[in-house]
Amino acid sequence: MTATGARPTTPTLDEVAVLAGVSRATVSRVVNDSPRVSPEARRAVEEAVATLRYVPNRAARSLVTRRTDTIALVLSESNTQVFSDPFFASIVRGLSERLADTDLNLVLLAARGESEQEKIGRYVRQGHVDGVILMSLHSDDLLPDILAGAHVPVVLSGRPLDGRPVAYVDADNAGGAAAATRHLLSLGRRRIATITGPLDMVAGLDRLAGYRAALADAAPPGVPELVAEGDFTEAGGLRAMTRLLAEAPDLDAVFVASDPMAVGALQALRAAGRRVPEDVAVVGFDDAAVAATCDPPLTTVAQPLGEMTSLMVELLLDQIEAGERAVGTRVCGTTLVRRASA
Amino acid sequence: MTATGARPTTPTLDEVAVLAGVSRATVSRVVNDSPRVSPEARRAVEEAVATLRYVPNRAARSLVTRRTDTIALVLSESNTQVFSDPFFASIVRGLSERLADTDLNLVLLAARGESEQEKIGRYVRQGHVDGVILMSLHSDDLLPDILAGAHVPVVLSGRPLDGRPVAYVDADNAGGAAAATRHLLSLGRRRIATITGPLDMVAGLDRLAGYRAALADAAPPGVPELVAEGDFTEAGGLRAMTRLLAEAPDLDAVFVASDPMAVGALQALRAAGRRVPEDVAVVGFDDAAVAATCDPPLTTVAQPLGEMTSLMVELLLDQIEAGERAVGTRVCGTTLVRRASA
Numbered sequence: 001m002t003a004t005g006a007r008p009t010t011p012t013l014d015e016v017a018v019l020a021g022v023s024r025a026t027v028s029r030v031v032n033d034s035p036r037v038s039p040e041a042r043r044a045v046e047e048a049v050a051t052l053r054y055v056p057n058r059a060a061r062s063l064v065t066r067r068t069d070t071i072a073l074v075l076s077e078s079n080t081q082v083f084s085d086p087f088f089a090s091i092v093r094g095l096s097e098r099l100a101d102t103d104l105n106l107v108l109l110a111a112r113g114e115s116e117q118e119k120i121g122r123y124v125r126q127g128h129v130d131g132v133i134l135m136s137l138h139s140d141d142l143l144p145d146i147l148a149g150a151h152v153p154v155v156l157s158g159r160p161l162d163g164r165p166v167a168y169v170d171a172d173n174a175g176g177a178a179a180a181t182r183h184l185l186s187l188g189r190r191r192i193a194t195i196t197g198p199l200d201m202v203a204g205l206d207r208l209a210g211y212r213a214a215l216a217d218a219a220p221p222g223v224p225e226l227v228a229e230g231d232f233t234e235a236g237g238l239r240a241m242t243r244l245l246a247e248a249p250d251l252d253a254v255f256v257a258s259d260p261m262a263v264g265a266l267q268a269l270r271a272a273g274r275r276v277p278e279d280v281a282v283v284g285f286d287d288a289a290v291a292a293t294c295d296p297p298l299t300t301v302a303q304p305l306g307e308m309t310s311l312m313v314e315l316l317l318d319q320i321e322a323g324e325r326a327v328g329t330r331v332c333g334t335t336l337v338r339r340a341s342a
Numbered sequence: 343m344t345a346t347g348a349r350p351t352t353p354t355l356d357e358v359a360v361l362a363g364v365s366r367a368t369v370s371r372v373v374n375d376s377p378r379v380s381p382e383a384r385r386a387v388e389e390a391v392a393t394l395r396y397v398p399n400r401a402a403r404s405l406v407t408r409r410t411d412t413i414a415l416v417l418s419e420s421n422t423q424v425f426s427d428p429f430f431a432s433i434v435r436g437l438s439e440r441l442a443d444t445d446l447n448l449v450l451l452a453a454r455g456e457s458e459q460e461k462i463g464r465y466v467r468q469g470h471v472d473g474v475i476l477m478s479l480h481s482d483d484l485l486p487d488i489l490a491g492a493h494v495p496v497v498l499s500g501r502p503l504d505g506r507p508v509a510y511v512d513a514d515n516a517g518g519a520a521a522a523t524r525h526l527l528s529l530g531r532r533r534i535a536t537i538t539g540p541l542d543m544v545a546g547l548d549r550l551a552g553y554r555a556a557l558a559d560a561a562p563p564g565v566p567e568l569v570a571e572g573d574f575t576e577a578g579g580l581r582a583m584t585r586l587l588a589e590a591p592d593l594d595a596v597f598v599a600s601d602p603m604a605v606g607a608l609q610a611l612r613a614a615g616r617r618v619p620e621d622v623a624v625v626g627f628d629d630a631a632v633a634a635t636c637d638p639p640l641t642t643v644a645q646p647l648g649e650m651t652s653l654m655v656e657l658l659l660d661q662i663e664a665g666e667r668a669v670g671t672r673v674c675g676t677t678l679v680r681r682a683s684a
Contacts (some may be wrong), residue, residue: 070470083431105465107465109447119447126410
């Protein structure tokens, strides 16, 4: 995807046919290794190909248009994490649906380790995709720098942690977390804990900030912060809830920064003999499928994923069409979905 | 990835530098649109680029070596199905681990619909990957033909339904299903049902064939076949089990062709007041993570997924190295894993 002022013209199949003195179909057959070609015609075509430096390959032709009609969803997570987290699945599904009616292909590349992320960078630099949607940034991530060096349009899913100028689409994580916390306050709860996401990720940090802001702005004096860090997995939610119960046995509510963690928290509460919502009210985040089916069904914060994936594609296509990177950003509002758990 | 007898040579950066009378670094800066170049040098480089038809892009250079160092896992399933089935996750994880220590990248492309599969074919034909591992074939799938026309090395995960000559790696599905059924017979069960996978898929057909073979070979006379078709999902397993209980209320065992379906079957049995294994013994297939954690833990048939993914990569690299397609096949044995459900 490197740019140059003088774009070389690529010889066409027709030019090869004229020089070789054969039909277009014959050139095509030679190029595609068909057996239905005489040795003489084959030799004539091969000479014309060599003379014209004709590159019989769509990858080469795509250099002229500079388009592969393919965008990559790059996830800086291990495949294990990608395939066990329903949020990633929702994003992939949303992007697939958004692209289904277009000529655009979606390829998925996922890696957390440095050498594997370098491999992704190489693939993108080699021009195999027109643009990248990059997801799940940790603060130590190399991918933003790797992709910046690849001169390819990029849209981040989630605000960049370091504030670099880059296009992104995000949910109003802080606003959603504050709404969840205010809802727990409105139920009369006064010992409200939170289980955060990883605090090297924007979604982890912003949801914690929203919880804190709501306690600071809307709580009566003396309502404390009770914080345990989780990792967005069910097992992590179970562990964090167990820690919170040990540290603050009188807690009466918990805002959990993802639904899989909330499912783990429900297990820990059940194991400790606490009733939900009578003893402890629980609010999750994401409105994953499990939120409606777990016991009790989860009150949670929904992100408009369909809208968000559409906006990511739109911001990316804008850059691809314009042939330059741009810094549009969109932040989408969230909705509190009330069910039985709070 | 199309092949041609006369491979055109691609001009190098050095040749451009010599013709333009500038340094290699200057050519590189022009090509990469760096501002640190004088207008005169830029013009000289651009003229040399045009004269030599130099293509300043790694995608073009990779046409010479014909290598992208990337293999594609192509799944003929919707992304929804891919991300909800633990078997796909295991395969992706296995491939990632197998490739982690190599220079090879893994990209994932998934689509069930015709126009989306055509897009995948276009991407592969354009030479953006060195080879393809193709998974989850339904009998109406277009991808085998699409990829055959792309002249790219292919390894199937699973025996091809139409017997076409192509490299593949498969588990001994029939053998595993027969072992599961014989195990139920050895427990004294005589009304043994099966919930199959989709019968337009090899794993569905072969596991049903194994169940039938075991009943024919190892059962006392008069033990009937009781068959309900499922779709490899939990909801499908629940529905199929409900149908079986209506048709054969006295059944005392069920071999279920995937663990997610077996989890659904357990729900249906619980809803019908049947105890597992006392009233109905249940055996699953795959040894997914859920098999160890569901209630009761599932007796199931394990496939050697690590070995299978390694073999797929090996068969694919053999073809890529050799520069031609080959038809190696490997069928891996399965293991009955005994837990509480049977």
